[in-house]
Amino acid sequence: MSIVQQYFLDTYRAQQHGEPAPPAPGAHDMRVAREAHEYRRFRAVVAGRPARGRIRGALVRWVRPRAW
Structure with a gap:
């Protein structure tokens, strides 16, 4: 039974x-x-991580790692 049939x-x-x-x-x-x-x-x-820009920040760190 499809969703539409169930709805009807x-x-x-x-x-x-x-x-x-x-x-x-x-x-x-x-x-x-x-x-x-x-x-x-x-x-x-709540976990102490930034709420915005997490994916972009991870990609930047992956593409341009810091030189220690």
């Missing part, structure tokens, strides 16, 4: 029971992605 089945069942319809598939994808991004930034700060 859930909508039909909710209508039969007089309940509100469930949210459409993909309706909250951007919100979930944003919250996941904010959570990763929060975990970085």
Whole structure:
């Protein structure tokens, strides 16, 4: 059963029971992605790492290592 078929089945069942319809598939994808991004930034700060520019900083250190 596809996601759309499951959504239509859930909508039909909710209508039969007089309940509100469930949210459409993909309706909250951007919100979930944003919250996941904010959570990763929060975990970085709590762990004592910089919250921004971690990938670029790692690439710069890899490409141009310091000469000791």
